[in-house]
Amino acid sequence: MPDAIVIGAGASGLAVALLLARGGWRVDVLDRDPDDRPRDLADVADWHRPGATQTWHSHAFLARGRSLLREHAPEILDGLRAAGVRETRLSEHAPPTLADVPPEDDELVVLGCRRATLDWVMREVVGREPGVTIRSGARVAGLLTEARGPGSASGAGAAPGTEAASGAGAPLVVRGVRLANGSSRTADLVVDAAGRLSPVRRWLVDAGADLPPPAEVDCGIAYYSRFYRRRGPEPAVALNRGHTAGASFDRYSCLMFPADRDVFSMTFGVLPEDGDIRVLRHGAAFDAAARAIEMFVPWLDAEQVVPVSPVTAMSHLSNRLRPLVADGRPGVLGLLTVGDAAIITNPAHTRGVTLALLGAVRLAETVRAIRDPADRALALDQSLRTEFAPWFEDSVHQDAARLLRWRPDNPGVRSGGDPSPINGALPTGYTPWPPRPEWGANAPAAAGAGVTNGEAYLAARRDPWVWDRFTRLQNALLPPSAVLTDSAFVARVRDVLATGWRPDPVPGPSHGELMGIATEALAQEGAGARARGN
Numbered sequence: 001m002p003d004a005i006v007i008g009a010g011a012s013g014l015a016v017a018l019l020l021a022r023g024g025w026r027v028d029v030l031d032r033d034p035d036d037r038p039r040d041l042a043d044v045a046d047w048h049r050p051g052a053t054q055t056w057h058s059h060a061f062l063a064r065g066r067s068l069l070r071e072h073a074p075e076i077l078d079g080l081r082a083a084g085v086r087e088t089r090l091s092e093h094a095p096p097t098l099a100d101v102p103p104e105d106d107e108l109v110v111l112g113c114r115r116a117t118l119d120w121v122m123r124e125v126v127g128r129e130p131g132v133t134i135r136s137g138a139r140v141a142g143l144l145t146e147a148r149g150p151g152s153a154s155g156a157g158a159a160p161g162t163e164a165a166s167g168a169g170a171p172l173v174v175r176g177v178r179l180a181n182g183s184s185r186t187a188d189l190v191v192d193a194a195g196r197l198s199p200v201r202r203w204l205v206d207a208g209a210d211l212p213p214p215a216e217v218d219c220g221i222a223y224y225s226r227f228y229r230r231r232g233p234e235p236a237v238a239l240n241r242g243h244t245a246g247a248s249f250d251r252y253s254c255l256m257f258p259a260d261r262d263v264f265s266m267t268f269g270v271l272p273e274d275g276d277i278r279v280l281r282h283g284a285a286f287d288a289a290a291r292a293i294e295m296f297v298p299w300l301d302a303e304q305v306v307p308v309s310p311v312t313a314m315s316h317l318s319n320r321l322r323p324l325v326a327d328g329r330p331g332v333l334g335l336l337t338v339g340d341a342a343i344i345t346n347p348a349h350t351r352g353v354t355l356a357l358l359g360a361v362r363l364a365e366t367v368r369a370i371r372d373p374a375d376r377a378l379a380l381d382q383s384l385r386t387e388f389a390p391w392f393e394d395s396v397h398q399d400a401a402r403l404l405r406w407r408p409d410n411p412g413v414r415s416g417g418d419p420s421p422i423n424g425a426l427p428t429g430y431t432p433w434p435p436r437p438e439w440g441a442n443a444p445a446a447a448g449a450g451v452t453n454g455e456a457y458l459a460a461r462r463d464p465w466v467w468d469r470f471t472r473l474q475n476a477l478l479p480p481s482a483v484l485t486d487s488a489f490v491a492r493v494r495d496v497l498a499t500g501w502r503p504d505p506v507p508g509p510s511h512g513e514l515m516g517i518a519t520e521a522l523a524q525e526g527a528g529a530r531a532r533g534n
C-alpha cells in the first residue's frame, strides 16, 4: 500500500486524504494546530484554529461544491445536513425583476454554514475513514528532498527547511517531511494542502527547485466579519444575491451570510488603506453600521439577535496561482499541491472551498490514473492552467472592475486593456485567458470579445436565460469561457443593455454616512460604559 503525507487538515487536505484512501493509499494528514476540536458540534463557535484564521469569517459554499460532495463524498453532505446546514434553492431567490420565474433545478442549490461547521463535519467523516490518520499538533517544518538527473548534486548545499538541495536544472524529488519536533517521515507522495500561507513553495525554491514564478495580484480588499444568533424566526426576506444578501456601495460592500441552524454572519468589504473604516473593529460600531443598511434591518432587529463572536478583520489578500511546472518541465517530483496552496481567488466570490474540493478530486484522479511522478505533475499542471486559471483571471478582472469604482484615481490595475497583472508576472508558458480580457466594468467589450461580469450581472436581473447561465457561472458549474464570451450569451446580454433598463440601486448609506453612524455608536457605547462606572 503506497503512503501519502498530506500537509494541512483544511478542506482540501481532508478531501484529498479521503479520496486517496479510497484509492488504496495509506494517508497521514499532518496539521500544525492542536487537537482542540470541540467534541460537541454545538460548541463549534469556540473552535478557533490559528492555522486557518479565515474560519472566523463568513463563508458560503457554491452549488458546484455541493455537487462535488454529493458525487465524491456524500457522507460529508449527510453530516452537514445533520449539523443543520442550509440548502438554498437559487431559483427561489431569483430577482423579482426577471421576466419569468426560473424553474426549480436540483443542481442550483447552495450550502450555507459556518466554515467551522464544515471543517468539524469533514474531520468527523475523514477521521473515520480506514487508511486515514489525522495528526494534530504536527507542524511540518521542512521537506526531505533529493536531486535527480545528470549533473545533480544530491545532498549539496542543503537549504534551511530541507534535508538536501537539488542540482541545477534537475527536478527536485520530495521523499517526505521533517516535523517541528525534529522527527521525519517518508512517503511515496507528499501533498501540500497547507493553505494560503503554505511555506512549502519557499522550501522548494530554497532547495533549488526550478519553479515558474507565481501569478499574484492584490485583491485590494479587507474584510470585517461578525457572527450572530437569531432568537426568533428567520425573516422572510429573499436573498438578493442567491446564497447571500447584500450589495456593493461606494467604497464598501456589506453581505449577510445565512449559516447553519440559527446562525448568520455579516461581512463588510473595504479598501485595505481605508483607515477611517477601522472603527468597524468595535462591535457596537459594526452592529450600528450593519443596521444602517435598510435590507439588513429585519435580520438585525436587536430584540431578535445576539452577537456570538467579536468582530474579526482580515487583509493582505491576493489572487494567486502557483504552478510547479515551467515550460513543460516539472520543477518537483513526489509533491503535488491542492487548495489555496495552488490557487487563491478573492473570497468575495466564495469559490475557495469549491476549488479546493475540485482540486482534491483532480489530484486523486490523476494519482489513480498515472503512476509516473513526472507525468502526474504535468497532468495536474495542465488541469491548473485550463480548469483553474480561468477562475483566477475572472477574480482578477472582477477586482479590477470594483477598484475602478472604489478607487478611481488609483485602481491598481493597468488601464488600456493590458491584461497582465501589475504585482506579479504570469507563470512562464501561461496563456492568459481569455486572450484579451477587458479591464474594468465600464470598458465596452471589443466586438466579439465578450461581456464583463458587471454587464452580465445586470442582464441576469432581467432575462431568465441569462440568469440561468450567469448563476451557473457564479456557482462554478460553467467556466467563464462558456458564458462571458459565448456568442448567444453575449447577444442576450447586449439586448438587455440596449433597452436601457437598469435595476434600482440597493439603498444604503454613503461611506461618509456609514462612518458617522459607526463612530457615533462607538462614542455612545463609551459614554454608556463611563456612566455605568466601567
Ligand SMILES: Cc1cc2nc3c(=O)[nH]c(=O)nc-3n(C[C@H](O)[C@H](O)[C@H](O)COP(=O)(O)OP(=O)(O)OC[C@H]3O[C@@H](n4cnc5c(N)ncnc54)[C@H](O)[C@@H]3O)c2cc1C
Residues within 6 Å of the ligand: 007, 008, 009, 010, 011, 012, 013, 030, 031, 032, 033, 049, 050, 051, 052, 054, 057, 058, 059, 060, 061, 062, 138, 139, 140, 141, 193, 194, 195, 196, 197, 198, 199, 223, 314, 338, 339, 340, 341, 347, 348, 349, 350, 351, 352, 353, 354, 356
Ligand atoms: C476572509 C475569507 C473568507 C472566505 N470565504 C469563503 C467563502 O465564503 N466560500 C469559500 O468557498 N471560500 C471562502 N474562502 C476561501 C477558503 O477559506 C479557502 O479557499 C479554503 O480554506 C482553502 O482550503 P485549504 O484546505 O486549501 O486551506 P486551509 O483551510 O487554510 O487549511 C490549511 C491547513 O494547513 C495547516 N497548515 C498550515 N501550515 C502547516 C504546516 N507547516 N504544517 C502542518 N499544517 C499546516 C493549517 O493549520 C490549516 O489547517 C474565504 C477565505 C477568506 C480569507
